[in-house]
Amino acid sequence: MADALRIGIAGLGTVGASVIRMLDAKAQELTRQCGREIVVTGVSARDRNRDRGVDVSNARWFDDSVELARSQDIEVFVELIGGEDGPARASVKAALEAGKHVVTANKALLSRHGVSLAAAAEKKGVLLNYEAAVAGGIPIIKTMREALAGNQVSRVFGIMNGTCNYILTRMEAEGISFEDCLKDAQRLGYAEADPTFDIEGHDTAHKLSILTSLAFGCRISADDIYMEGISNITQADIRAASDLGFRIKLLGVAVKTDSGIEQRVHPTMVPTSSVIAQVHGVTNAVAVETDYLGELLLTGPGAGGDATASAVTGDIADIAKSRPGFQHGPVFGWPARELTPYKRARMRSHAGGYFIRLTVHDRTGVFAAIAKRMADSEISLESIVQHGDATADQHKTVILVTHETTEAAVRKAVDGITRDGHLVDKAQVIRIERAA
């Protein structure tokens, strides 16, 4: 049998403790699968004395994660610290430069510095594995980086934030408001005390930016993502969606268009009959569409200590199975130095169907004015539903579903309707996404 693989783990929070527990509990199976033992020889975390429920007494303790990253004691550095800069970045960089393989679950780090880290890894001929960084336990990185070799991706999209999906699922199932759902999610530990990062789409955007690079062989560009969160989704939207055969999900979508690559995160209407519409609660799902394979959808746990530990362990096992001289392909599918510059598509030219909900004054001619603005923008309508608002009989709700049109046309029409002075509230515009 080959020599044991010596790894160092930096960051001993929920995921770090789960990884250590899993490596210990599954030592025999992993040895059999990898043909060698995996041994944790070094650990690093902020507080040496905290009880984490796992025994790390056999590993050497490092107060400084950078020191662990460079240590002669390890061949693989597992970064579970988090954060796009600080010790996470410094230690991953140090590990790669010292010729160590790296496994990380850090989406923020990769989203910001992924390309330069990939270049460092490829220069040294070491692996940089990051399955846990996107959609937790779902093997989407392995699928896109390895299984889809040679496929040209046209679109990748998914539900990549469990907090948002949990809130949307409960809003629909129980008819309660966004605010009440959020409070419950916070109470149950599904949402942070400051939920902005999840709720407004930043977390999904980080993950999407990584998938975009894998999908299209371009550099990561997390700042070029159009982002709308779910905080302005109301029961009126959810009920109207349901009446029309749709369900609202926060999707991250990256798609190749004639003008470049479009990256967007926003509440999206998907057909109730689609597979992705059945993905409920904290579960994640990622769909990839390619020329040869067709459409693939992966569904599973997007977060949680054990599910994330499973992905980290899979990454470590891949390294344990490798032998000196082996190379398993570039970090982002293509060599980092050959990744093309990201070319942002014009978002305003995004084509697709739209759901538009308008709360209007109940006056003669309003309907005609709306219809005229739509016609002026050359928007063809799939359906129009108008109903009185029970609580305020001076208002009416008008719901429009458009056929495929452009973002620019919709914006123009809605701006016109707004200027006409018929709206009581800001217009609600939700994109519709085709999904199998």
Added chain:
Amino acid sequence: MADALRIGIAGLGTVGASVIRMLDAKAQELTRQCGREIVVTGVSARDRNRDRGVDVSNARWFDDSVELARSQDIEVFVELIGGEDGPARASVKAALEAGKHVVTANKALLSRHGVSLAAAAEKKGVLLNYEAAVAGGIPIIKTMREALAGNQVSRVFGIMNGTCNYILTRMEAEGISFEDCLKDAQRLGYAEADPTFDIEGHDTAHKLSILTSLAFGCRISADDIYMEGISNITQADIRAASDLGFRIKLLGVAVKTDSGIEQRVHPTMVPTSSVIAQVHGVTNAVAVETDYLGELLLTGPGAGGDATASAVTGDIADIAKSRPGFQHGPVFGWPARELTPYKRARMRSHAGGYFIRLTVHDRTGVFAAIAKRMADSEISLESIVQHGDATADQHKTVILVTHETTEAAVRKAVDGITRDGHLVDKAQVIRIERAA
């Protein structure tokens, strides 16, 4: 750049032609991803003169696939001949013994001879990749073999036959009979002229036997699979299922029980609200449940030349990315010589809910007799629906849904009811499978 990887392809049917087309069309991308060219240096098929729409004139032609398998011209042998014995087996064996990597899409071959072929591959330190053998383009082998390292699988199940799923989908959507659907499927090329292999579950069983080995580290045992096809599913079943919130799918299921491993292929009721219930038409889906990751579901095209070619190309690319001295873990997750003997669970002890449809004579006391038989077998019922049969008012239909019980108890109760002489037709018994 490393030397080109020289491959030989045996079998130039639909899949073989798609693989050659894909390798040609995607040569540039593949070279970039793998760091070396992939070149088809040898081909073999039955008829040299047939026009396959692809150019193989640059490759050396072999009339004998075994000769190609042993040829000095190739490092990788791609077997797309099909069949569990004959030239497919002979040439794969020859290739492995000659120290060539093998890629195959042949489920029948692996289902029958997988363990001995794995042993041969591991002895020579070469790869035996077979992503296309199960669920076409869905990367379930890679996921189970690599991504789930260290996870203990408790259950693996899925829709693995497109023909059956196509028929069941149309039966439900259009209210037409099994026979009419089958004829249409044959006309459209979704079913073979002799459909037995698909319809009666043999194809699903082959695939399931491979997943069972990967899931539980046991030897493949395709003969130990309980098998029921879909040919006796009627509109009455489909409508009753729908009324009760279920959909009927042909599932292959492997699950670990106290008494061993249960492998079964049969029509199954899954909750309409589950993700797998939304998998329509020829699409496949495979779910895996593990201790650390939780439940993962992969959905995608299960057949077709291009989707299968995508999986074959992914397998070839994995080899192209490897370098001498590299080994990527055992063929079935664990070394072939360490796979445990398959221990068949007692099928009669299978626990779960059941749907039972009885067509009974409309006589006094029938209902009481049925209820007594259920009680005698200690079966507790979730629901009982009784309705008159519009076309024959001497008959009634009784539909029972049981809580979790055992196969043995259900068989005992149904045998009793049958002996009581109340049944007009054979009882229809369909297992219910929990699915997220």
